[in-house]
Amino acid sequence: MTTEPEFITETRAFYDAVAADYTAAFRGHMDSSPVDRAVLGIFAELVRSERPDGKVAELGCGAGRVTGYLHRELGLDVSGVDLSPGMVELARRDHSEVEFTVGSLFELPYGDGGLTGALAWYSLIHTPAEELPRIFAEFARVLAPGGHLVMAFQAGDEPSRQERPWGHPVTLDFRRLRPERVEELSEEAGLPVTFRSVREPEAGEKAQQAYLLARKPKG
Template identity: 50%
Template sequence: MTEPSFLTTTRTAYDTVAADYEALLRDDLAGNTMDRVVLAAFAELAEGEVADIGCGPGRITAHLAALGLAVFGVDLSPEMVAVARDRHPDLRFEVGSMTGLELPDGGLGGVVAWYSVIHIPPDLQPAVFAEFHRVLAPGGRLLLAFQTGDERRDHTEGYGHRITLTGYRLPPERVTAQLVEAGFEPHATLVRAPEPPNEKTPQAYLLARKPG
């Protein structure tokens, strides 16, 4: 089967920027109180093994591990996975796509998708949420983070490189409705103001639970 073009371009873009992306964002959590608060809440709620889907260079994976979770990372970009393994050799990282996770049904206690569903076209996001639901055990927790809005943004430059990358700003209400359709119970939604100078739009965190 031919791979969808958005997966190919997303992988290529993140392969290109992997090292510079990691260097720029390495210490970003230290300056973002709300990110740390939400991740801490998720760490208290989740039980069992957790997958950080779209983990990039592994900074969120490592933070969750430091909070006491048994966590591993999955990313579409082999270069991002290589950087993550180099930066965090004590943690597990795998190459994979959220559109078809090579994980068993009901095996996880938690899934985190931290600014990673933003590259999935909106019409395909319900299938991704259904995949998250599939791999979670009953009672498992899901945490999403994304920029709010309702528009497509095409990027030709990023982290000092020429790239081709599409991202989507998402309305929390629509994402919540899609999660409900996938079988999740919404738990909490938080929208915060952007943090200058890097953020231009409000940011959303969405917690949900697989019933059971």
Template identity: 55%
Template sequence: MTEAPDFLTATRTFYDAVAEDYSDRFRDLHAKLPWDRAVFALYAELVGPGGKVADLGCGPGRVTGHLASLGLSLSGLDLSESMLAVARRENPGIRFERGSMLELTHEDGSLDGVVSWYSSIHTPVEELPRLFAEFRRVLRPGGHALLAFQVGDEPKYHDRPWGHPVSLHFQRRRPEAMAELLTEAGFSVRSRTVRAPEPDLDEKVPQAYLVARAQA
């Protein structure tokens, strides 16, 4: 068996350690962020009722469950078994599996949508073309990808969150650079939204949301 790249191992170790605390901390986040809810509603309408969508890097399933409530057919994927345990507990009607976004088990063109909600931030920039090519592979022509990430050039370093003996870099991205990479992977970027940081949530930098359509 091929060993996982170091960044995948580091990401899995980090989230295995913090899963329960992370879930508790961000449980009600959508209720505080009308921007998120608006983007989700737009995305659900673009995909269409019953559309098959994979939430990639789903964590505790917060986004997965919300999108399912909007009428989409969701599945979730994550590296961390501890995160998946929370996701299955909180969303018993949704299928969750362990795996990497870089090696999806979905067949070519089998999905109507893919979501990477603050999960591509753990992928090194040199791996992003491969990641977006994999997104494009599993989407049917006309399917939609939704990405969210923090805006910036310098990574954020999380050290010993909630007292756990783990650390991880969170990469910030430039929307124009991400849009260019998506275009090169066979997408047409349909929406690019950047909002100001929300100080009540201790956000330090702007947040970006991209919606891209898979070209034929």
């Protein structure tokens, strides 16, 4: 019997505990996030230009806030996968027209080359640095040649520890990442970066926010 890594167990427990409060806190967040909307719009256009009926997945979708936006506002054929059953339950409740699955970034529930687009929207931030190459290998596996990957994350070096959020007895580290390191990981996995941007913190944020787009070569 294989023992699950502690960081996976802790991440699942954290998000199961805070699922309802977290979802309520970020409801409507896209309305006040023009940069997020712009990056997602670019991603959607790239996916459609590659394959109009291409399938897209949000990998680490939480309660489906971004997944639902991609389906509802941008018209993509999108599904979502997340480690937390509590988050997936809320995603299914709030976005019943989208398919959501409980699963891990280390074993994605998609076939080889089955996706034209994939999102890792703040979903790399709980994985130890030494484990990230495995996740990028999975991203490369599930993307079809010509497929696009978009990533968003807090830029920096020092982690941010969340202790007892909304009074729940859980703690979790949110790891910040250097954009140049994420670019290296993506390119080492065979997904060259095609776009990169970093914006300054906005109200309530404590770190720069980074956005990267990558593409799996056709040849």
